[in-house]
Amino acid sequence: MSVRSSAKRWTYLLHRWLGIGGCLLMLLWFVSGMVMLFIGYPKLTPGERLAALPVLDAAQPLQGLSMLPEAVQTEPESVALTTLRGEPAYVVRSGANVGAWSAATGHALLPVSAQRAERSAAAFAGGPAFPGAVRVDEDRWTHSRGLDALRPLYQVEVGGRQPGSLYVSSRTGEVVLDAPYHQQRWNYVGAWLHWLYFLRMQSVDPVWTWVVIVLSGLCTLAALSGIVVGVWRWRFRGRYRSGAKTPYVEPWMRWHHLLGLMASAFVFTWIFSGLMSMNPLQVFTTSAGAVDAARYRGATVSLASTLAQPQALLHAAAGQRFAPVEIQWRRIGGELFAVLLDGHGDTRIVSLMDGQLHLQRQLPVAGLQQRAQAMSTAPLRTFAILHAPDAFFYPRAPEAMNGAAVRRFPVAVADFGDAHATRVYIDLATGDPLLTLGHRERVGRWLFYFLHSWDLPGMLRQENTRLAVLLLLSVVGTTLCTTAVVIGTRRLRTKVRRRRSTPAASAWTRPPAAGRSPRR
Known part of the structure; x- marks a missing residue:
């Protein structure tokens, strides 16, 4: 047997048995993924x-x-x-x-x-x-x-x-x-099932992590080998004896081949991006911490000033008809200020200027730019204000996995000249670094979030269209996996029947023992 024939044979066997082993799991992933488009994992936003x-x-x-x-x-x-x-x-x-x-x-x-x-x-x-x-x-x-x-x-x-x-x-x-x-009821067929949380015992669970990584990797190989086999079996020139471009006459095999050719790219990218969501071997985590939060906060400050007195802050807010439900204190560059939050999530920043409390909606950009340099020992190459979502910083609906993340605009964007090309998005309403990206995190954004959720800002603005397309493709993927489940079940039944009949057959074909005549 030539190397090419041997490679083809092993590719067929790989797809057949990985498909049989993983088709039910991939079917559950598609069904639960459709639920997750509308019902997310429980969280408090x-x-x-x-x-x-x-x-x-x-x-x-x-x-x-x-x-x-x-x-x-x-x-x-x-x-x-x-x-x-x-x-x-x-x-x-x-x-x-x-x-x-x-x-x-x-x-x-x-x-x-x-x-x-x-x-x-x-x-x-x-x-x-x-x-x-x-x-x-x-x-x-x-x-x-x-x-x-x-x-x-x-x-x-x-x-x-x-x-x-x-x-x-x-x-x-x-x-x-x-x-x-x-939400709990839907999660049993949604996120809880999708993430195989019935196998997870604790928040840090290496066993669960590697089970999901290995299963996702095997299913990715099954999808990839299916693409190769599907292309090999399709007659781009000419037709089979049946007159069709596919060699399969049996309906389930025929539909599996046709649907696989139509949806294989989406199935592969969704299974592969699901694998990437687990961040295997921390490949999407910047190895060295490029941002020093302690340096950004600066030295400790005295708490004897008016800024440290909540009643003074509340009286100042009442003068501007702002009703805080919470006060948070921040320290940037060794300077204390307070952030007032109301029940709608609106904020006011209170700082001390010339012995008086001043309320403002955002931190001064010039001062924040100067203090942002302390985050890194690398030079600050650019500092800009972003007024609308970009490809990395964008809000998501509450049901999304990162739907509880604060994504407020305008936001300051600081790019540093270190080896990781670190970028930090800083909230102008609080001074908090909301998102930090290096080279690896950028790659992870495309290989996981984009491939899995199609979450470019332009796509998210057309949310109904995006959901309709994702649902349609998910239905096609579900149907493809259903045909795989039927085909796999039939093949396993055939294997079991053959094994059960083999001992009986071998008893009639076994050579006769010495001194005995064969049966007639």
């Missing part, structure tokens, strides 16, 4: 969280930031005044540590009980919370690593306009995730 918070009362006596423990004041990643357990409280985050202190008394808030979690859930839902909150470390809806610092959680069942499960942090009493019942 910033808009949902802020909308559920009460307006902070400027008349209520509140202690300033200086009341926080000295160890907490030095290097916190974020400090916020919000409402916890029905009272104003400070939430301080630093790495994996999260703490809460009463803004009225200054006392540290102890871990919440089940009853307090139920009250927090009822206030969030605007309806009844049913007794019997369950303490969970992690379950099918709480695999996100962003919840790790807030665990363990309380799962509270609530009624009201949107019955479902709310998850409350036992450390702070915050509602950190909502999972309405209708």
